[in-house]
Amino acid sequence: MKHPENHTPEPSCETDDHQGQLGNLLSEEACQQAATIFSVLGDPNRLRLLGLLVKQELCVTEIADALNDNLPAVSQRLKVLRSERIVSYRRQGKHVFYRLDDDHIVQLLQNGLAHAEHH
Amino acid sequence: MKHPENHTPEPSCETDDHQGQLGNLLSEEACQQAATIFSVLGDPNRLRLLGLLVKQELCVTEIADALNDNLPAVSQRLKVLRSERIVSYRRQGKHVFYRLDDDHIVQLLQNGLAHAEHH
DNA sequence: CAAACAGTTGCAAAAGTGATTGACTGATGA
DNA sequence: TCATCAGTCAATCACTTTTGCAACTGTTTG
Numbered sequence: 001m002k003h004p005e006n007h008t009p010e011p012s013c014e015t016d017d018h019q020g021q022l023g024n025l026l027s028e029e030a031c032q033q034a035a036t037i038f039s040v041l042g043d044p045n046r047l048r049l050l051g052l053l054v055k056q057e058l059c060v061t062e063i064a065d066a067l068n069d070n071l072p073a074v075s076q077r078l079k080v081l082r083s084e085r086i087v088s089y090r091r092q093g094k095h096v097f098y099r100l101d102d103d104h105i106v107q108l109l110q111n112g113l114a115h116a117e118h119h
Numbered sequence: 120m121k122h123p124e125n126h127t128p129e130p131s132c133e134t135d136d137h138q139g140q141l142g143n144l145l146s147e148e149a150c151q152q153a154a155t156i157f158s159v160l161g162d163p164n165r166l167r168l169l170g171l172l173v174k175q176e177l178c179v180t181e182i183a184d185a186l187n188d189n190l191p192a193v194s195q196r197l198k199v200l201r202s203e204r205i206v207s208y209r210r211q212g213k214h215v216f217y218r219l220d221d222d223h224i225v226q227l228l229q230n231g232l233a234h235a236e237h238h
Numbered sequence: 239c240a241a242a243c244a245g246t247t248g249c250a251a252a253a254g255t256g257a258t259t260g261a262c263t264g265a266t267g268a
Numbered sequence: 269t270c271a272t273c274a275g276t277c278a279a280t281c282a283c284t285t286t287t288g289c290a291a292c293t294g295t296t297t298g
Binding site for chain 2: 028030031032033034035036037038039040041042043044046047048051104105107108109111112113114115116117118
C-alpha cells in the first residue's frame with residue numbers, strides 16, 4: 001500500500017525520454033559527486049572568481065585584487081575549487097597561476113547562468 | 120603596486136574566447152542567482168529526487184516512497200526546488216504532482232553528472 | 239459532518255559553511 | 269643568510285541549512 005493506485009486516470013504520461021545518458025545515472029554515488037560539484041559552484045564569491053578565470057589565467061594576488069578581497073579568503077576559495085578539479089594551477093617563481101581546469105566547467109557555468117537569467 | 124608586473128614574460132595568453140555569452144555575464148547579480156541555483160542542486164537528496172522526475176511526473180507520496188524517505192522531508196525538498204523554479208507542480212484531487220520545470224535543467228544535471236564522472 | 243488521506247508548515251536541535259585572523263612555508267633577491 | 273613577498277594552513281566564530289517531529293490545511297469519501 002505504498003503507491004496510490006487511484007490517483008489519476010492516465011498515470012501522468014510524461015515518460016518521454018528527453019534525457020540524455022541521464023536517467024539511470026542518478027545513482028547514489030553519482031548524485032553524491034554531482035552534488036559536491038554543484039555545491040562548490042553554489043557560492044557567489046567562488047562564481048565571481050571563476051568568472052575572472054574564464055577570460056584568462058591569473059595569479060592569486062591578481063584575483064584578490066580584482067575581486068577586492070583579501071588573499072587568504074581567495075586562497076581558501078581556490079583551494080575548494082581545486083579540490084573538485086574545477087581549477088588547475090602552476091607555480092612560477094613566487095606566483096601561483098590558476099586557470100579553469102577545462103572547457104567542461106565553462107559549459108556548466110553557462111548553463112547555470114542561463115537558467116538564472118530566464119528565470 | 121597591486122598587479123605584479125614582473126611575474127611572467129608573456130602575460131598568460133589564454134585570452135582566447137572559449138566562452139559563450141559568459142565572460143561579462145558574471146556580474147554581481149548573475150553570480151548571485153546562479154549560485155543560488157547551483158547550491159539548490161548541490162544536495163544529493165534533492166538530486167536523487169530530481170533523478171526520479173527526469174523520467175516522469177510523480178506525486179509526493181510516490182517520491183517519498185521511491186526514495187524511502189518520509190513525507191515532510193520530501194515536501195520540504197520540493198519546496199526548495201520549487202522556489203528556484205526547478206520543478207513545477209499541479210494539483211489533482213488529493214495529490215500534487217511534480218515534474219521538472221523544463222528541459223533546461225535536465226541539461227544542467229547532465230553537465231554536472233558529466234563533470235562528476237570524468238573526474 | 240466526521241473520518242481518512244495527501245501535503246505543508248513551523249519550530250527546535252544538529253550539522254554544515256564561510257569569513258577572519260595569525261602563524262607558517264617557499265621562493266627571490268639584497 | 270636575512271628580509272620580503274606570495275600564498276597556504278589552521279582555528280575560531282557567526283551564520284545559514286537540514287532534519288525530525290508534531291500540528292495544521294485541504295480534499296475526498298462515507
